[in-house]
Amino acid sequence: MTSTPEPILTIANLRVSVRGEEGAREVVSDLSLTLKRGQTLCIAGESGSGKSMTALAIMQLLPQPAARISAGKIHLGATELTALDDRRMRRIRGDRIAMIFQEPMTSLNPVLSIGRQLTESIEAHTSLSRDEARQRAIEALKAVRISEAESRLRQFPHELSGGMRQRVMIAMALALEPDVLIADEPTTALDVTVQGEVLELLRDLQQKHGTSVILITHDMGVVAEMADRVIIMRHGRMVEEGKTSDIFARPQAHYTRELLAAVPRIGSGAGRQESRDAEPPRPAKVAEVTDLHVRFDLRGGVFGRVTRRVHAVEGVSFSIAPNETLALVGESGCGKSTTAKALAGLVPYSGDIVVGGRNLSGPGRDERKAVRRDVQMIFQDPYASLDPRMRVGDLVAEPLLIHGITSKEERRERVAALFDRVGLSSDQMELYPHEFSGGQRQRVCIARALALRPKLIIADESVSALDVSVQARVLDLLKELQREFGVAYLFISHDMAVVENVSDRVAVMYLGQIVEMGTRDQVFSNPRHPYTRRLIEAVPVPDPARRRSRFARLDQEIPSATRRIGEAPLKLALSDVGNGHLVAAEG
Known part of the structure; x- marks a missing residue:
């Protein structure tokens, strides 16, 4: 009979309290868990559920003096972390x-x-010399597949x-081959292909070192x-x-079922029939962008001459109809x-941007201001974005107030209606941003974007966080x-x-240019450009039965959009492959 290995980490009846103006309150209550060697344990839940506070308690990094462990024990192997002083805990952090x-x-020091x-x-954690530590740092960067590791130092x-940067953080965490690695939302802010790369990297390093x-x-x-x-x-x-x-x-808790039901899934939006299909012909486009270019000069050398140019946007064209996403x-x-x-008038550009029939680069300041009323933004x-x-x-x-619309009393009534x-x-109008949750703050931003009754709202990663x-x-x-x-x-x-579930049409961008554009069903059901297929294939599927053995791996970073002065960017031409489905071919 084989003996069960001892868990590498054990938490028993953990309680974490935070002291506020109204006294102490528990943010983690009676939490117990075990983590075995080589195992991956996921802690999931909404903001405020206690996930990150649990991680900080394990690391003994709770913000002092406001937060503290009020009860419970945390064992790393045979070592009780809650009984260690700061000096002994510093030796364990990073090492074990x-x-x-x-x-x-x-998390990285910018200087x-x-x-x-x-x-x-x-x-700090080994007896290696400076040269030996440098060599191990290079090996750590190579392990996380960073090219030209020596020059990256x-x-x-x-x-x-x-x-x-996230790969550097992983290299720093794993350079000392710890027993336990805590990854707190390591991929939330990353693009889907980079996310797949980071997750694949964690798998590889876990298998190699047996890290939990x-x-x-x-x-x-x-x-x-x-x-x-x-x-x-x-x-x-x-x-x-x-x-x-x-x-x-077979989720047992009602909350777990709600959480899983809210997960957007690729395919659940495909083939969806909208009532708008039966609407009368639409009026003129809300916005038309034609041959848009945005370029930034980079200066270098002793005299600060322009040496390189960032071709951030190169010849982009598209239009948006009323009531369309x-x-x-x-x-x-x-x-x-x-x-x-550029569409919001926040960066200089060349090309044409027409909103509501008026060109954004109109001759007068007042006219440009009037056009910009029709375009509002919701930020990530x-x-x-809130003062x-x-x-x-x-x-x-x-x-x-800025646009001189309505009286003070009318403004208040309109704001109350928007809330x-x-x-x-309307009672919440008197509160400050810090008194709201993340979702409520985003609702405030949406209300602000609607205040001027715009024709177009730009939602820039508005739900990703x-x-x-x-x-x-x-x-x-x-x-x-x-x-x-x-x-x-x-x-x-x-x-x-998320895109597949909310959009009517989709435009896929790569290196400042559109490489594919069409209806939601055209792009998701029949992606024609290799880059579009790579984006879709990299999306993690919320079904363990369909778990991939390997993620699609990126051999290198996305090529740079920076060019030397006089060096022309690669031009892509869009061809119609049927029913308005546009796909790029090198031209």
Whole structure:
């Protein structure tokens, strides 16, 4: 009879309390779990469920003095972490237990080179010399498949893409071969292909080193692809725990069933018949973009001469009809957000942008201001786009004030009506942004975007940072508002499952150009360009029975859109392959 191996990590009856103005409250209550060697345990749930606080408690990194472990024990092997002082805990962090945070740019020191940050942690936990630590740092970068690893040591975080920075974080976490790796939302902000690469990388390194992984995420597709066991948390408590296959096939808790039902799935939007098909012919397009170019000059050398040029957007053309959602998809750096900023008049461009029959580059300042009233934006991070010193009612009324629309009393009445329409109460108009949840803050941003009754709303990654159930509610709200006001959406996202469920038409961008464009069904049911197929194939499927043995691997980073002065970019020509389905061919 074989003996069961001892768990590498054990949590027993953990309670974490946070002290606030109204006294202490528990954010983690009576949590118990075990993690075996080489196992992947996923902790899933909405924001505020206690996932990240659990991870910080394990690492003994709770924000002091506001948060503390009020009860329970955490054992790493035979070592009780809750009994260690700061000095002994610092020796364990990184060496035996490591953590990858959600946003690598805020986790990496912007003033230190990648090499300095890597070697610093290696030298702190080993007796290696500086040269030996440098060699191990190079090997760690190679292990996470970063090309030209030696030269990367001299670079700074801002010189790397988001996917590269996350790989550096993984290299730092695994350089000392820890027993346990905690990954807190490691792929939430990444494009779908880079996400697949990072998840595949975690699998490879886990198999090589036998590392146990705690993966914290709200992406149930990632859970299905990666987890051996799953814990579902809500309001600080574990509501369900079990094997991944059981959780997805036979969820017992009502909350788990709600969470799984809210997950967008590729295919659930295909073939959908909209009532708008029976509508009369549509009026003129809300927005028409023709041969749009956006380029940025890069200066270098002693005299600051222009040496290179970023071709961020190259010859993009598309149109959007009233009551229509055009989704713009692609990886980071492909030009999606730059196109949106040009459409909103926020960056200089060449080409034509016509909104409501008027050219955005009109002759007069007042005319340009009038055109821009018709185009509003909803940004990815609602907290960063709301002034924390202003009440949310004033933030929603601000566009009306800027454009001199209505009296003070009428503005207040319109704002109250907008709050009601987006599912908030007029009483909340007097609150500040920090007093709302993430989903509520995004509703405030939607209300602000609607204040001027625009013809076009640009939603730039507007739901990517939201939990899956909150995301579903916000998307439903956007659909309702579209039916009510007839507003058109330019929906920018890297989440192909969300795009497939909300869009009427889809445009796929790569290196500043559109490589495929057509109806939702044309693009998702019959993708013709290799890049489009790669994007769709990289989407994790929220079904453990369809778990892939390997993710599609990227051999290298996306090629740069930067060119030397005088060097012409590659031109792509779109050809109609049938019924308006446009696919790029090199020209």
